[in-house]
Amino acid sequence: MPPSDETAATGSAASAPPRSVLIVNRDGEPVPEGLRGAVAAIGNFDGLHRGHRALIAAVREIAAAAGRPSAVLTFEPHPREFFAPDVGMFRLTDEGAKLAVLARLGIDGVFVRRFDAALAGTSAAAFVGRLLKDELGLTGVVIGHDFHFGRGREGTPAVLQALCAEHGLTCRVIEPVAAECGEVPVSSSAIRAALEAGDVAGANRLLGFRWFVQGVVRHGDKRGRTLGFPTANVALPACGLAHGIYAVRVRLADGALREGVASYGRRPTFDNGAPLLETTLFDFSGDLYGQRIAVEFVGFLRGEARFDSAEALVAQMHEDAAQARALLARDEVPSMLG
Template identity: 45%
Template sequence: MRVIRSYHDVAPDDRGAAVAIGNFDGVHLGHQSVIDLARKAGATTGAPLGVLTFEPHPRAYFAPHTAAFRLMSPQARQSRLAKLGVSHLYELPFNEALAALTPEAFAHDVISAGLGLSHVVIGEDFCFGKARAGTAPDLVTYGKELGFGVTVAKLVTAQDAQISSTAIRTALSDGRPRDAATMLGHWHRLEGPVEHGEKRGRELGFPTANMHLTGLHLPKFGVYAVEVDVLTGPHAGRYTGAASLGTRPMFGENTPNLETYIFDFKGDLYGETLSVALVEYLRSEDTFDSLESFIAQMHADCDRARSILSAL
């Protein structure tokens, strides 16, 4: 997948794509339906499939001190979009200049003259341009004037409720990863490099891969049954395990991280990138009267996680 980060001086091979436009945080079923419409539009003319998005997320740009809300990092979003067959990702910097463009200027300068897009697909609630003044019908009008096609996609629902990143965040905050997966169309994943920790798990017989979580919406703290994809290194592959997300109150920690125990695994994962899928919430964080009772609970957690994961 080619990643283009400017709409100025775009190479000829990167012009003419049929694209879906949006933030695509989570790449949920609603996002996937918009991408599929762009795929179909491009198939009629042989145009490559693209996605037009922004970095940082406009919400983070306008409210930089707001609590972390993103479901995935830019790197995880790129990976998910590539799996969907997106060949061109236009990841434009969201900055003062872009935020100041009027709707008409955005349509002309970015979509038409800048990127030379042949067709764009947007959701019916899409807003664009300075102060979000442009609407989906406005973009249809600009497309007719400037020579690019526009498809307005209906919002997608699941279980009679609108699918949205907000609804997915709520499900994760409530400890309902399966409900989140229903809206996402895939397991919610936490992705990042394995970092050195206190190595306390190894001493207890449960060596864990530790990942720091920054800039992301954190699901409900506690213990989860997980699927684990090791994305890099000699141990690349898919595994199962149990993971603890939180601040480790048993040991007086207060910085959130993810500690993943991979079943039946032997090897060094330091520095490798993991993608940990949250399958089922097992229990909340807790403290224990002794290390013996803590270890007994970890054995019980792992037994339950194995049972859940074997039934998938």
């Protein structure tokens, strides 16, 4: 390994808010005491970007004023995965990541409901009367300006407001969050497009924190060890991230935070195989196999390339590590990993 001047990210800009104890309520479970009469933000919340967090801030405000619990109602799998199961969807936050971020946002709990044929076929009226009112016992909801629900997406924000009024629920609609510096509006689609182009900095600006993925470290071909850059390898299903080299920050299973450099791609110098995230941790030795880690993307260094020799690749890897250290040292984007 090259020598290190590693410094951990410090200060409020680089730190996540403290993790709270999050109540998670799933299908078939009774609504716990801590979520009875809750006010809930409703949506898929893929990414939990700045626009989503405007809904959550509104929920916290309304719930606090009414003396009610604050919550999120979300759905798994994502409806797109249900309607097109054979088409891989590039999710910004899988269920585990979504719950991890929600635990940082100061709400009391999350209702996770299964998106299946029964839910897809539920009318807008039944969605409000049966699910929101009778099953969950909500007293109010918050939605985004483009929220649709019910069979065939028949429910619009205006329909939801009318149905909520009929059932005695409050309903607030949140307008779009404006992007800074003339960028595209904040949306999950815009963030996916940025990541697909390798624009991690742009994606992180829209998110409001560093995008991260989670996965279990698997055995690889051990080639990194022979090159002097051992890697923690994680498979990322249906990931649309641009193939290339990235400066990263990693939370290990024991909660320790490390910095490093990662390659996501097919390893064209060697086997051009299935895409794999391969992360080298600076100044680290230990066995991570079988551990679940979180890898946070701080910046894009270069695209994936094929080298004529292992020696040429190693020389470039040393340069990548130096660039990653420099980028990590000056990065001030907030983190949701701690």
